[in-house]
Amino acid sequence: MLLSVRDFAVHYRSAAGTVRAVDGVDLDVPEGSITGLVGESGCGKSTLGRALMGVLPDVARIAGGSVVFEGRDIIPLSERDRRAIRWRRMAFIPQTAMNALDPVQRLGAQMLEVLRERGGLGRAPALARAEDLFRQVGLDPARLSDYPHQFSGGMRQRASIALALALNPALVIADEPVTALDVIVQRQVLDVMRDLQSRLGLAMILVTHDMAVVAYACDRVAVMYAGRIVEAGTAAEVLERPRHPYTMGLTHAFPDVHGGTSALVPIEGAPPILIDLHPGCRFAPRCPFAQARCRSETPGLVDGVACFRAGEAETLRDAAARPETWAAP
Amino acid sequence: MSQVISAQNLGKTFHAHGRTVHAVRDVSLSVAAGEAVGIVGESGCGKTTTARMLLRLEDPTAGRIVFEGEDITHRRGAALLPFRARAQLVFQNPFDALNPRFTIRRALAEPLANFGVPRAEHAGRIEAVMQRVRLTPSASWLDRHPHELSGGQLQRVVLARALIPGPRLIVADEPVSMLDVSVRAGILNLLRAARDELGLAAVYISHDLALIRYVCERTLVMYLGAVVEEGPTVDLIERPHHPYTRALVAAVPVPRIEQDRAPLPIKGALSDAPLVGPGCAFRDRCPAAFGRCAVETPPLRELSGRRKVACHLGDPA
Numbered sequence: 264m265l266l267s268v269r270d271f272a273v274h275y276r277s278a279a280g281t282v283r284a285v286d287g288v289d290l291d292v293p294e295g296s297i298t299g300l301v302g303e304s305g306c307g308k309s310t311l312g313r314a315l316m317g318v319l320p321d322v323a324r325i326a327g328g329s330v331v332f333e334g335r336d337i338i339p340l341s342e343r344d345r346r347a348i349r350w351r352r353m354a355f356i357p358q359t360a361m362n363a364l365d366p367v368q369r370l371g372a373q374m375l376e377v378l379r380e381r382g383g384l385g386r387a388p389a390l391a392r393a394e395d396l397f398r399q400v401g402l403d404p405a406r407l408s409d410y411p412h413q414f415s416g417g418m419r420q421r422a423s424i425a426l427a428l429a430l431n432p433a434l435v436i437a438d439e440p441v442t443a444l445d446v447i448v449q450r451q452v453l454d455v456m457r458d459l460q461s462r463l464g465l466a467m468i469l470v471t472h473d474m475a476v477v478a479y480a481c482d483r484v485a486v487m488y489a490g491r492i493v494e495a496g497t498a499a500e501v502l503e504r505p506r507h508p509y510t511m512g513l514t515h516a517f518p519d520v521h522g523g524t525s526a527l528v529p530i531e532g533a534p535p536i537l538i539d540l541h542p543g544c545r546f547a548p549r550c551p552f553a554q555a556r557c558r559s560e561t562p563g564l565v566d567g568v569a570c571f572r573a574g575e576a577e578t579l580r581d582a583a584a585r586p587e588t589w590a591a592p
Numbered sequence: 593m594s595q596v597i598s599a600q601n602l603g604k605t606f607h608a609h610g611r612t613v614h615a616v617r618d619v620s621l622s623v624a625a626g627e628a629v630g631i632v633g634e635s636g637c638g639k640t641t642t643a644r645m646l647l648r649l650e651d652p653t654a655g656r657i658v659f660e661g662e663d664i665t666h667r668r669g670a671a672l673l674p675f676r677a678r679a680q681l682v683f684q685n686p687f688d689a690l691n692p693r694f695t696i697r698r699a700l701a702e703p704l705a706n707f708g709v710p711r712a713e714h715a716g717r718i719e720a721v722m723q724r725v726r727l728t729p730s731a732s733w734l735d736r737h738p739h740e741l742s743g744g745q746l747q748r749v750v751l752a753r754a755l756i757p758g759p760r761l762i763v764a765d766e767p768v769s770m771l772d773v774s775v776r777a778g779i780l781n782l783l784r785a786a787r788d789e790l791g792l793a794a795v796y797i798s799h800d801l802a803l804i805r806y807v808c809e810r811t812l813v814m815y816l817g818a819v820v821e822e823g824p825t826v827d828l829i830e831r832p833h834h835p836y837t838r839a840l841v842a843a844v845p846v847p848r849i850e851q852d853r854a855p856l857p858i859k860g861a862l863s864d865a866p867l868v869g870p871g872c873a874f875r876d877r878c879p880a881a882f883g884r885c886a887v888e889t890p891p892l893r894e895l896s897g898r899r900k901v902a903c904h905l906g907d908p909a
Contacts, residue, residue: 292876303773303774304743304772329706381833445635445799446634446800446801446840446843447634447840447843447845448634449845450842450843450845451856453845454855463838465753467607472772472773473773473845474773474847475845475846475847477847478843478848479846479851479853480845488730498849500850502847502849503848508725513774514847515777516773516774516777517776517777517802518780518803518805518806519802519846520801520802520805520829520844520846522840522846523807526781527776527777527780527781528777529744529774529775529777529778529781530774530775531778533743533775534632538634
């Protein structure tokens with residue numbers, strides 16, 4: 264396993280109290296696969312991605328657990344040792360490419376800086392590598408002399424992918440890399456990522472709110488809700504035979520461009536505020552299948568699903584397909 | 593069906609830095625009571641400018657707009673006030689559409705006061721609209737402030753604010769794009785119900801064809817300021833005629849493992865310097881472009897089944 268996360272927790276300080284943004288997460292990322300980390304805003308998916316990269320904001324702290332990457336736990340490492348991993352072994356693609364790119368520096372200069380200073384390449388090999396990286400993401404190497412503002416949104420995202428890949432990382436963490444893009448550009452960028460992943464044998468964590476993006480691009484998926492992973496497995500298993508009621512609800516909650524016009528079914532309510540959490544499953548207040556035990560005990564992730572009623576998944580799936588199941592009480 | 597709004601040959605030209613930009617060219621669109629029409633396209637295609645012109649938030653530089661039988665194209669100031677009450681925008685971002693210092697009650701009373709609704713009617717109108725957007729019992733919501741509500745709840749208030757003056761037309765620009773997936777369906781269902789029950793005319797602006805399919809019977813596809821295809825939504829998505837629509841439909845990911853992953857039938861990227869002069873604006877990205885496309889701008893021509901397309905392919909003429 265390339266990356267194994269166990270009982271991982273990240274807390275934020277806030278005026279209202281401690282926010283348990285990531286709370287007891289287990290996640291495995293195998294070599295050479297794209298894992299979708301999917302969930303709604305505030306579920307902790309971006310915090311988890313940033314914590315794995317070691318780029319959390321000052322108000323956040325790692326509150327427990329381990330992250331074993333390429334055979335060693337990287338959480339106890341010093342900032343200096345983390346920096347040695349960052350970019351070389353594990354790279355990051357932010358949602359907005361402008362956050363990865365320096366607006367006042369030509370793209371070529373930025374690539375060369377990374378390749379020479381961090382990768383230790385000489386000038387000529389670094390330039391050749393930069394040109395090759397641009398070609399790999401579908402950009403014209405002649406445009407290395409452009410500034411980021413001369414690029415469209417899609418081109419900037421390609422450039423930030425090229426920059427992330429500069430030092431041949433084993434794992435790339437991409438935080439909503441296509442969310443800000445138009446649908447055609449989104450597809451083209453996803454195709455670049457899939458192509459690179461398969462040619463270079465990279466592992467990738469694709470953080471997204473969009474199940475359709477997961478279905479299109481990912482081999483595996485982990486569904487996050489209120490700071491915890493509620494379901495994980497191959498994309499086919501999770502999307503076609505969901506075992507957690509939240510995943511079941513999500514699959515009926517948004518329109519399919521080739522689907523019918525039958526009514527969509529919202530999941531009533533909202534996720535909990537992650538301060539002063541009550542015991543029990545965090546989805547229980549919105550779950551049509553919740554029982555007494557769900558409100559008093561927190562289910563762990565067992566065999567890829569964190570639900571006490573996972574054994575009845577088939578029956579629950581049938582019920583979840585009926586709109587009246589999700590009607591507000 | 594009576595047309596609530598009818599726009600003919602709308603155009604918007606901006607002049608900046610010595611350049612003339614045709615943001616919208618020759619867009620015609622009519623929406624009947626109880627009908628929902630979608631305008632779909634990528635950023636910069638002119639869909640939002642078109643919507644803003646329909647609401648007279650932006651002055652058209654060409655064409656005319658007839659609303660409930662009256663030409664409102666050149667109306668200004670106070671003369672537009674009755675129209676403003678009857679044509680409402682549903683804001684995209686619920687997190688900044690409401691004044692954070694106003695209670696929900698005040699946010700809803702404000703448009704009533706602006707449009708001269710007698711005070712005695714306010715409480716009743718507020719209660720009715722809260723029922724319609726399912727924020728009940730209303731007493732438990734009306735004294736709260738926006739920061740006490742979730743995104744989905746705020747969007748219900750935004751919708752209530754648009755409905756409370758009693759509009760005949762609502763224009764929704766990406767009405768759920770800022771919301772979480774699990775609550776989007778609730779807002780879309782409310783919009784559908786409001787349209788059906790009140791017989792509203794609705795215009796939805798979105799880049800998301802799946803959403804448009806869910807809420808709109810008829811759809812216009814825009815590319816670089818012009819309508820390239822138009823027709824009943826399901827027919828248009830399942831049998832697109834224009835090469836751009838084909839690419840747009842093919843690009844939408846679907847939430848299923850089995851799906852088409854073939855390369856998109858489109859070349860290059862949207863250029864920031866649109867082609868000028870005659871010819872099809874899509875020709876440099878079109879996999880099927882031929883000689884005629886560079887010399888003659890294809891007009892939006894009628895096909896059977898209420899379909900229209902602006903493409904020389906398959907044109908007998």
